[in-house]
Structure formats: structure tokens, C-alpha cells
Amino acid sequence: MTETSPFSETYDAARNRFVDAARAAGGELQSYLNPNATGPGGESLAMDTAWFGPKDASAVLINTCGTHGAEGYAGSAAQLDWLTDGGPPSLPPGVAVLLIHAVNPYGFAWCLRGTENNVDLNRNWLDHDAPHPENALYDQVHPLLCPKRIDDKAIRRLLSEGARLISKHGQWALEDAISRGQYSHSDGFHFGGTSLEWSTETLKTIIKTELSSARQVAFIDWHTGPVGDGDLIFLCFSPPKSIGRAQAERWWGRDALSSSHVDELWGSKRPTRHGILFWGIEQAVRTHATFAGAVVEFRSARPKSNAADALRISMLERWLRFEGGLDAPEASKYLAEIREDYAPDRQSFRDNVIRNARQTYAQTLEGLATWRLSDAAD
Numbered sequence: 001m002t003e004t005s006p007f008s009e010t011y012d013a014a015r016n017r018f019v020d021a022a023r024a025a026g027g028e029l030q031s032y033l034n035p036n037a038t039g040p041g042g043e044s045l046a047m048d049t050a051w052f053g054p055k056d057a058s059a060v061l062i063n064t065c066g067t068h069g070a071e072g073y074a075g076s077a078a079q080l081d082w083l084t085d086g087g088p089p090s091l092p093p094g095v096a097v098l099l100i101h102a103v104n105p106y107g108f109a110w111c112l113r114g115t116e117n118n119v120d121l122n123r124n125w126l127d128h129d130a131p132h133p134e135n136a137l138y139d140q141v142h143p144l145l146c147p148k149r150i151d152d153k154a155i156r157r158l159l160s161e162g163a164r165l166i167s168k169h170g171q172w173a174l175e176d177a178i179s180r181g182q183y184s185h186s187d188g189f190h191f192g193g194t195s196l197e198w199s200t201e202t203l204k205t206i207i208k209t210e211l212s213s214a215r216q217v218a219f220i221d222w223h224t225g226p227v228g229d230g231d232l233i234f235l236c237f238s239p240p241k242s243i244g245r246a247q248a249e250r251w252w253g254r255d256a257l258s259s260s261h262v263d264e265l266w267g268s269k270r271p272t273r274h275g276i277l278f279w280g281i282e283q284a285v286r287t288h289a290t291f292a293g294a295v296v297e298f299r300s301a302r303p304k305s306n307a308a309d310a311l312r313i314s315m316l317e318r319w320l321r322f323e324g325g326l327d328a329p330e331a332s333k334y335l336a337e338i339r340e341d342y343a344p345d346r347q348s349f350r351d352n353v354i355r356n357a358r359q360t361y362a363q364t365l366e367g368l369a370t371w372r373l374s375d376a377a378d
């Protein structure tokens with residue numbers, strides 16, 4: 001890594017660089033301290049925001065990183081590169097950008113995916129007073145995913161019992177049960193929580209206070225994870241034929257968003273989702289703005305040899321939280337494995353992240369400017 005690389009080694013470094021660069025670029029900064037947790041060095045954890053462009057802009061890009069904690073290293077680098085590579089001064093007229101750094105600062109700082117409560121924020125933005133989405137099959141697979149020790153015996157059991165469940169329910173049903181989100185096992189995979197997390201509440205506050213003048217809202221939520229080397233997967237959650245879908249297709253291309261293309265890059269048919277940020281923000285601005293965007297994945301992980309290998313990173317995180325502890329002798333090795341999947345230091349990955357992020361910012365901001373003008377002409 002060179003001195004000028006936008007990739008940071010720690011959450012704290014990433015946070016400081018973001019704040020410094022945003023201030024230097026003339027951004028209006030806000031900081032929201034997480035009162036419930038600290039980082040591994042006792043450091044404060046915060047969601048930091050920076051606004052660029054007119055405060056009353058009708059067209060606004062919201063760009064988040066670190067929704068899934070450790071996945072934030074790439075998104076943070078993309079934001080820092082935009083800040084330091086001439087992004088703010090080249091905004092089109094009437095267009096503003098709201099950068100939101102480290103939606104889940106706890107996960108970012110500890111190199112984990114979930115929040116301080118093991119909650120997956122992309123399953124959390126729901127009405128928790130209403131009945132939660134069901135996921136009966138998860139109950140059966142939960143014990144296999146949560147061994148006391150992650151050893152050969154546990155992996156053999158996972159593979160053999162997993163094969164039995166697949167023969168009964170089908171491959172996709174099992175994958176869907178594991179990753180769609182569940183609301184019954186707080187120590188399990190993709191736990192959606194039983195109330196809104198600090199991160200979700202904070203985002204709601206930010207949207208309410210910052211977005212009241214917006215009429216066209218674009219959204220990019222940077223993530224990492226699926227197998228690849230910094231190339232992109234656009235996960236657009238707008239229904240077919242909606243305004244949001246049409247805008248996203250215009251900016252990023254219909255082929256890039258097509259489900260067959262996305263499934264191919266993802267490695268299987270996409271699972272069901274509930275409670276994601278995308279819909280939460282869309283809902284929060286719905287009274288006064290139209291909304292278009294995507295979760296954008298920088299593919300990052302190395303190829304996996306089998307199903308147990310594909311589940312290993314999530315198993316390690318869960319083991320560190322609920323079995324061995326983050327101070328266990330295995331912790332540094334396990335955390336390095338997690339980091340290698342979500343935030344690899346391969347130069348090819350990093351180069352591709354920055355190149356693809358630049359292109360996506362340019363396409364989105366140009367698209368947003370056109371959207372604003374066409375709405376104004378109506």
C-alpha cells in the first residue's frame with residue numbers, strides 16, 4: 001500500500017481520513033456517536049456524514065458504507081477517493097451528495113459484519129411491533145451453523161446434515177433460510193433484531209433532518225463479499241417497471257441489473273429479503289421524493305471449495321461473538337480470515353474497487369442531474 005492509497009488499515013484511521021478530507025473539500029459535517037459500544041482500542045465509534053452541494057438541492061445522492069461493518073473498508077476507500085479526486089467541485093448544478101461513513105461502526109472497527117448486538121442491518125429496518133417474517137427452516141439449520149468448536153467434526157456434520165436438508169427442501173430453500181434473515185435466534189446468522197438498532201435509528205434521523213428538500217433521491221450502499229476481484233454486482237430492489245428501476249437501468253445499464261446476470265455473479269438465485277436499508281430509506285423519503293439506487297457489491301472473496309467453506313466466514317464471526325470471545329487465542333487468525341474475505345489487501349482488488357467506484361459515481365451523478373432536469377420540465 002502506498003502512502004496515498006485511500007484504503008485504511010483500521011476503522012479509526014478510515015474515520016479520521018474521511019472527516020479530514022470531507023472538511024478540506026468544503027463539506028458540511030455531522031457526527032453521530034454510538035453510545036452503546038467502543039472499538040478494540042477503546043476508541044469512540046460514530047457514523048459521520050458530509051454534505052456537498054446546495055442544502056436545498058432537489059437531487060441528492062445518498063452514499064453509505066459499512067452497513068455490514070468490515071465490508072466498509074472498500075466503501076470507505078471509494079468515498080475517500082471521491083473526496084480527494086475532485087468529486088465535490090465537479091458536482092452538476094442542483095445536485096448534492098450526502099456521504100454517510102460507517103453505518104455500522106462497531107462491525108467496521110472489530111472487523112465483523114453485524115452490529116454490537118449481532119444484528120444484520122439489512123434485515124433490521126422493519127416495524128418490530130408487527131409479526132416478524134417467518135423462517136421455519138432456519139430453526140433446523142441453526143445448530144449446524146453454531147458449533148462449540150469449528151473443527152473437522154463440525155464441518156462433516158454441517159455437510160452431511162446440510163445434504164439431508166437439501167435433499168428434502170432443495171438447495172435454494174436451504175440457502176434462502178440461512179441468509180434471508182431470522183428473528184428468533186439472537187446468536188444466529190443474519191439476525192434481524194427485535195427492535196431498531198442504533199444504526200437504523202440514526203439513519204432515520206439523518207434522512208429526516210437532511211433530505212426534506214429532496215425530490216429525486218439516488219442511493220448507493222457499498223458492500224463487499226461475493227467471490228471476485230473488485231468487480232461490481234448491482235442489487236436493485238425497485239420493482240420492475242417502477243420509476244426507480246427505470247432510473248437505475250438508465251444509469252448503470254439494463255444488463256447489469258438483470259436478475260440472470262446478477263444471479264450468475266452472485267453464484268446462485270438471490271435470496272428473499274426483508275428490512276433492508278434500501279426500502280427503509282425509500283419509505284422515509286416517499287412523501288416528497290422519488291427514489292432509485294442499489295446495494296452495490298465489490299466482489300472480494302476467494303473462490304470457495306464447498307458449502308462449508310462458503311459458510312465459514314459467518315461461522316467464524318459467530319464463534320468469536322458467542323463461543324470463544326474476541327480475546328480467544330484463535331481470534332487474530334479468525335479475524336484475519338474474515339478480513340481477507342471482506343477487505344482483501346490484494347492490489348488488483350483495490351485497483352478495481354477504485355476504478356469501478358469512480359465510474360459508478362460518475363454515472364449516478366450524471367443520471368441524477370438528467371433526472372432532475374426531466375422532472376423540472378414536466
Ligand SMILES: [Zn+2]
Nearest residue numbers: 068071223224
Ligand atoms: Zn454486505
